[in-house]
Amino acid sequence: MATRTIAGKTVQVNEEGFMTDPSEWTKEIAVELAKEEGLPALTDAHWKVIEFCRKEGTATGKAPTLRQITTGAAVSTKDMFALFPKGPAKKVARISGLGKPEGCV
Amino acid sequence: MKKLLVLGAGTAGTMVVNRLCHQLNGAEWQATIVDQSETHYYQPGFLFIPFGMYSKEDVIKPRRDFIPPNVELIMSRIEAIDPEHKQVKLANGHLLNYDILVIATGTDIRPEQTPGLKEHEWRQSIHEFYSLDGAVALAKHLRSWKGGRLVFNVVDNPIKCPVAPLEFLMLADWYFTEQGIRDRVDITYATPLPGAFTKPIAAKYLGDILDRKGIKVEPEFLLEHVDPDAKKLVSYDERVVEYDLLVTVPLNMGADAIAASGLGDELNYVPVDKGTFLSTKYADIFALGDAANLPTSKAGAVAHYAVESFAENLCRYVDGLEMTSSFDGHANCFIESGFGKGLLIDFNYDVEPLPGHFPLPGVGPFSLLQETEINHWGKVMFRWMYWNILLKGLELPMPARMSMAGKWHK
Numbered sequence: 001m002a003t004r005t006i007a008g009k010t011v012q013v014n015e016e017g018f019m020t021d022p023s024e025w026t027k028e029i030a031v032e033l034a035k036e037e038g039l040p041a042l043t044d045a046h047w048k049v050i051e052f053c054r055k056e057g058t059a060t061g062k063a064p065t066l067r068q069i070t071t072g073a074a075v076s077t078k079d080m081f082a083l084f085p086k087g088p089a090k091k092v093a094r095i096s097g098l099g100k101p102e103g104c105v
Numbered sequence: 106m107k108k109l110l111v112l113g114a115g116t117a118g119t120m121v122v123n124r125l126c127h128q129l130n131g132a133e134w135q136a137t138i139v140d141q142s143e144t145h146y147y148q149p150g151f152l153f154i155p156f157g158m159y160s161k162e163d164v165i166k167p168r169r170d171f172i173p174p175n176v177e178l179i180m181s182r183i184e185a186i187d188p189e190h191k192q193v194k195l196a197n198g199h200l201l202n203y204d205i206l207v208i209a210t211g212t213d214i215r216p217e218q219t220p221g222l223k224e225h226e227w228r229q230s231i232h233e234f235y236s237l238d239g240a241v242a243l244a245k246h247l248r249s250w251k252g253g254r255l256v257f258n259v260v261d262n263p264i265k266c267p268v269a270p271l272e273f274l275m276l277a278d279w280y281f282t283e284q285g286i287r288d289r290v291d292i293t294y295a296t297p298l299p300g301a302f303t304k305p306i307a308a309k310y311l312g313d314i315l316d317r318k319g320i321k322v323e324p325e326f327l328l329e330h331v332d333p334d335a336k337k338l339v340s341y342d343e344r345v346v347e348y349d350l351l352v353t354v355p356l357n358m359g360a361d362a363i364a365a366s367g368l369g370d371e372l373n374y375v376p377v378d379k380g381t382f383l384s385t386k387y388a389d390i391f392a393l394g395d396a397a398n399l400p401t402s403k404a405g406a407v408a409h410y411a412v413e414s415f416a417e418n419l420c421r422y423v424d425g426l427e428m429t430s431s432f433d434g435h436a437n438c439f440i441e442s443g444f445g446k447g448l449l450i451d452f453n454y455d456v457e458p459l460p461g462h463f464p465l466p467g468v469g470p471f472s473l474l475q476e477t478e479i480n481h482w483g484k485v486m487f488r489w490m491y492w493n494i495l496l497k498g499l500e501l502p503m504p505a506r507m508s509m510a511g512k513w514h515k
Contacts, residue, residue, distance in 0.1 A: 066327070067261065071371040078329070081341040087325055 007032045011097075018093070018100050022057055025097030033095045039084070046083055049073050053096040063093035063101040106135050107423075110193060110203035112183055112362075114140035114168045116148070116496070117394025117408035118209035123498030124416040126173040129423070137177040137201065139193070143168055146237060147491055148265070149405065152272055152441070154240035155247055156280045161237060163488070171496045183210065186366040188387045205389055205423065208368070208375055210360035212265055212395040212403055218356045219260055221331030230336060231351045234273065235265065243352065247280070252289030253349030258338060259296050260328050260356045263372075265395055265403045267303060268450070270294065270354060271311055272441045278318045279443030295323040295338060295346050304457035306514075307450060310474045314442065357403070359396055374398035379454065380431035382415055383422075391415065399434070401454060406436040409495050413505040416498075435507040437463070439484035447480035449473055453507040459514055464503050466511030473512065 003010050007028035012020045017036075019025060030050060034042050042050070052073035056064040066089040070077050080088040089101045109125065111118045122138050129136070150164035172178045182196035186206065193201045214235045216223040222231060234240040255277060259270055274294055281287040294301070294315065301312035301322055315322060329341045331351070338346045359373030368375050368386070375392035376385045379399050384390040392398075393415060394408035401407055411432050418428035434454030441447045449471045450458035460474040470479050494501065 067371050077327070077341055086342055 014099075016100060019097040020099065022054075022097050025054070029097060030095050033097075037084070037091050037095060039095075043083075045075075045079070049075060049080070049083060049092055050096050053092055053098060057093075057096060057098040063089070063096070063098035065089055065101055107133055107204040108202055109134055109136045109205050109207070110201055111136065111138040111207045111209060112186075112193065113209035113211055113360075113394075113396065114138050114145070114172065114178065115209060115211050115394065116405040117211070117396070117412060118207070119145065119168070119171050119496050120409060120412040120498050121207055121209060121393060121415070122176045123171070123173060123496065124412055125419065126176055127498070128416050128420050131175060134423075135177070136175070137179060138172060139179045139181060139183060139195065139201070140168060141180070141182040141196075143180060145171060145496075147488060149491070150488060151234050151237060151240040152269055152276070154237075155232075155234050155243040155273075156276050157244060157248070161241055164237065166492065183360070183362040184365070185362055186368060186390075188366070188368070188390060191389065203389070205419070206391070208363070208390065208392040208396050209394045209408075210363060210396045212357045212359050212374070214355040215358050216353070216355035218358075219328060219331065221333050222260075222353060222355060224333050226333035226336075230349065231331065231333065231353060233353050233355060235354060246350070250350060252281070252286045254291045254293065254347060255350045255352065256293045256295055256338065256346055256348035257352045258294075258326070258328060258346075259298075259354045261297055262303075263403055264354050264357045266438075267402050267404075268438055268440045270296070271301065271315070273352065274315065274320050275318060275442040278320060282444075291321075292319070293321045293323055293346065293348075295326040295328070295340075297325065297327045299324050304452070306460075307458040307474060310460070311440075311448075314476065318443075363396070370398050379434065381418055381428045382411065382432070383428075391419070401434045402436055402438075404436060404438060405491070405495070406438050407434070409501075410435045410505045412498070433506050435505060439480055439487060441481065441484050442476050445481050446476040446478055447484045448476055449480045449483065451507065451512075456507060456509065456512075459512040461512035463511060464508075466508075468511075 003012050011024040014020050053064055084091040093101050111121055118138055122136055144165050145168040147164040150159045153159040184194040184196050186193050191203050228242045232243040234243050257274055281290045300308040301315055302308040323346055327341045329339050331338055336348055359369055363369040363373045370376055375397050377392045377397045382391045382393050393411055395403040414430045414432040417430045422428055437451040439447050439449050451463050451473055452458045462469040463471045463473050471483055
């Protein structure tokens, strides 16, 4: 398993750049990962979604799907695409230090 | 006498009562099964109807023919479940009590959830084949279709039978070739997935096959609305895909009664333990088949293997013993690929579909993830197996748990 240093902290990541241990995540790391995902600044609306995903992710051990986010965090799918363009569920999962949201067979 | 109540007499529910009527003590238990309609559909057969390979008569039989004589069958819609009072309210006004409840109410398409889908162009230029009526209407449409842009779209996952879209695309390629109009048909697959399929190795194999057949893939396309007049699909990230004929797999959701009872997740699926199917909230409720939120395919093959494991567990559970059989998510399915060939995949919760041979390692006769004629015949035989072996809860000559023997991982 590879490691890398983000916002001054060394964390474990997989080959796609997703963190593999959610407990290593910090808000500073989220800010850095968001920049890599093309989001220069995180607004309150972004944080609301990230906090929901952190809560879900730590409770279930899995990154929430887009539908779970829109239902659970009361944000529309359209807004999710505006906040985290192109693949919002995947993008927010990476920023939240969770694994890639997995589809089933 | 204790009461076992099964909601839904589809693939999972029917298999459950057939299995349990042999295994549960008949002097202690009375089983009842409820369904809203008289007809049992062989749903895997819907795929073949649009291409004239099956007719309506090939996929329907009376539900009663598959319910054992000592099981009570009630025809009614289910209104709601009251877990606190261990009761189920039916639309015909009756209240049914239970000691153990098995929810097997399945999943169904919800075209009304996507703007523009189920409006004036529904069953004109917009079709589906996940209902018998839809499959028959599409067959009629295809018989006189002159060609153009055929777009196949999956609105969102999970869907019932995740390989059906690929089969439809490959059969469409074959069908239009046979009709002599393949050169006038442009086939595109707009999917919310990053590629042809969910899991990486199968996605690579299947993606290559689509490529060879000249089928384009529009990946990560999450449909926001359909413009039925301009005949275009618009995604949430504002990509546009134009069509002449749209074949859709609308959003799939579990039964409304599940939502009305507060038992479902955001898509009305019942959260259960993935090894035992016991509800995460109630110690006397199980959910099986498509109705459960299991992290695997919504498919009859999954239900079949699940029921085997469930029946064993339930007999222990009602005697106060620990449930020892843990379902591993095992399933397999034939994938029809056109021109008399097919593929086969075999997988579970942890192991994605891999190439190899099945069921005998190194021998077959079926090849995993390869197009062969033998696999096609497996699919053809499957309809007979479904009616005569699977629904009746009889054993297949294969173990319920998946085997790694005969698979390879490059």
